[in-house]
Amino acid sequence: MGLVVMKFGGTSVEDPAAIGRTASIVAGRVAAGKRPVVIVSAMSKVTDQLLRAAGAAAQGDRTGALAIASRLRSRHRDTAFALVKDAAALANWIEQKFDSLDEILRGLAAILELTPRISDLIVSYGEQISSRMIAAAFRERGIDAAHVDAREIIVTDSQYQKAIPIDSAIDKRSADKLPPLIRESKVPVMGGFIGANESGITTTLGRGGSDFTAALVGSAMGAEVIEIWTDVDGIMTCDPRVCADALRVKVVSFEEAAELAYFGAKVLHPATILPAVKKNIPVLVLNSRNAACEGTRIISLPPRCKSPFKSIAVKKKLSIIDVVASRMLMTHGYLKQIFDIFDKHMCPVDMVSTSEVSVSLTVDSNEKLPAIAADLSRLADVKYEGRKALVCLVGDDIRGKSGMAAQLFAAIRHINVRMISQGASEINMSFMIEEDDADEAVRSLHAAFFQDPDPDIFDVEARKQLTQSEQLTAGS
Ligand code: ADP
Ligand code: ASP
């Protein structure tokens, strides 16, 4: 039935102008005979600010917390009035929401303890409010939008701040709630990122989780495509904020996109791809500021790429833990004991490297490290160091291409490499360096590997146009 899930991130709904662009994009899909289900994030930076307000309140800074909430209140109220002519009812609802947020913040400032459950409740206000406001803005622009509370559809377990969705319950709730609206030609609009456990208590899917919501709903509804609308032209050969030369990747495989997302390409939430893979639903990454651009298509079987790599991702704020056994302990069961400790602390490990007596691991959890190190120190000597970055190059069949590692490390020979990993997957090569060296490493690698990109896979036209206009400017 032409069902399309369209997810708009924070920058695509950051102010009235952005929400207006978003509405035009959705209206365009409706006019083309598609049936959109729209997922929206909180307005940009709102999640960060809500977390700051919660943190301040829990530290006893009641005034600071309420001041942040008051700025958010004005921003949402002003946006509502700018978007909707007769905004009295919407504005009233927004005021009530912020009144109840203020109540929670005052309570927190009194009890001085922020639990993950309360944190989720507080951050959920961002998507709760944006989604209702955007649905109203859509109606004002002639789209028959119906707001749906995401917490009635996205059923999760109770791991607050990183809740795991329960697919069977989501399938059932989606099937109950969405098709009746779609049959009446309505456009459901719901917040991303937030859900609720089976008792109805608010949870969240982890930072950047609106992409995940889109994939869950797309998969539950058997959508023909999931569109992730953001502020760049698609998945690029590296973060365009780090290297202005970044090229749009026209097409990647699900595996490559998952690897890039997991290893830090913020453009997609790591778990987004899974529900789509299961149902073989293509995912498109598109730019809401440049809707004419065809974006990146994530599909199961993209054409072969003649260039060695498709993209470079970076994950920062990592730590390396060295576990060094004083005796020769590399015996049967030793690694298991180490991993059991990480498991107990529910701390995922990104990279592992072993020698006869030592094991080095990298993790992205800083708060849990002291407790993990204390447990590990019962097995061996433990050292840990923060401020590391993992750089990961993704491309099809890296293993099958010889000389790749030599070229890679030649390109960054001026940078000190702490750990290397290749072979865990055929499509990724990664290494660990100091965080301060990460941007330079990306630029050097980009210059080395994206000189002569495969035009079937990369948007080389954009680079040509850029070079031509640079030459024109230089000549004028
Ligand atoms: P949204 O609010 O739409 O979810 P995000 O900020 O989460 O947007 O993700 C988009 C940002 O991801 C881009 O602005 C870009 O700076 C960053 N990014 C990092 N790596 C990449 C990459 N390889 N390709 C595209 N964008 C990237
Ligand atoms: N608003 C949430 C965040 O900033 C979720 C999202 O935007 O995807 O993490």
Ligand code: MG
């Ligand atoms: Mg995002």
